[in-house]
Amino acid sequence: MSSTPGIACKNIQAQGFCGLEDEVCTRIDHPLRLSPAICMVWAAVGTALASPAILWALVPFAALGAILHGHPFDVFYNHGLRHLSGAPALPRYGARRRFACALATIMLATAAWAFQAGLLALGSIVGWSLVGAAFVNVSTGFCIPSFIVRFFFGRVDCRQGGV
Template identity: 45%
Template sequence: MALTRRVRRQLQIQGFACPTDEEFERLAPWLRFSPVACSAAGAVGTLLASPALLVGLAATAVVGAVTGVHPFDTLYNHGIRRLTRTDSLPRNATPRRFACAVATVWLLATAGAFRSGRDRLGRALGALFVLTSGLNAAYVCVPSMVYRALTGWPADSSPGETGVDERDAVTRPEP
């Protein structure tokens, strides 16, 4: 896959930086794995109106927010990548961790709506969660964009700059 400028920029917004285009190209498709898996699980939880499933999914999101390694990233790093013979995913940087924190609150609110019998509200919140997290299939992470807007991140990087704040640098997890 040829890495477009738009895809590179969207990944930088999420806090990802790779030293070479080749590394970015190898990792880019798999950086969508966890958010898209969350979107799919959120869809199931919403369709079933299941507070338990949504709270369980919120628990995975809080782990991603606190540790920088989402449980679905761990599933990929220790299982899927061995089957696909691809590189391991890096730790999540601050913008993506912020997205996990937003997802935690959102999923708990959705679960709370279902639990309290407000099914319409639960379905609306769930549908918006699925749509927002599903945008990651196109490398768009709305909460990361909000984080960048709140922290005053530059609107565009100069050529040759990564656009990634030093504090947001990603590192590879231990193998």
């Protein structure tokens, strides 16, 4: 869990969200983790059951998170939960957050295919790796795919639109 607004903003900016005040970062820090949490639980169930059907059913949602400027599961927060506390809406997804969804899509499809093909070890390794990466994000706000992009392309440059 992020302990200060500075850490929350740093983690959120690393995912490509730029120009947010510390107060906004603090208020959206946990709501930004809702979609990864839903995906994590869904993927954990699919992996634990070695169920290609459960994993394939999640693939379109992850893919839409990669394509759109928001995740389909963000609708629960943006059009429902946030109104209970008067919290701000989640910002549009930038390239780094969408990259995380694209990577999740690939991992979900790989795990689903592996289970379908009878490659239980491969399906388990890929599925639990995805669950583990999502758990890191959900529990700390740190996004492993965004870190990978940072490693290769550097820090988010908010002057360049958050790329």
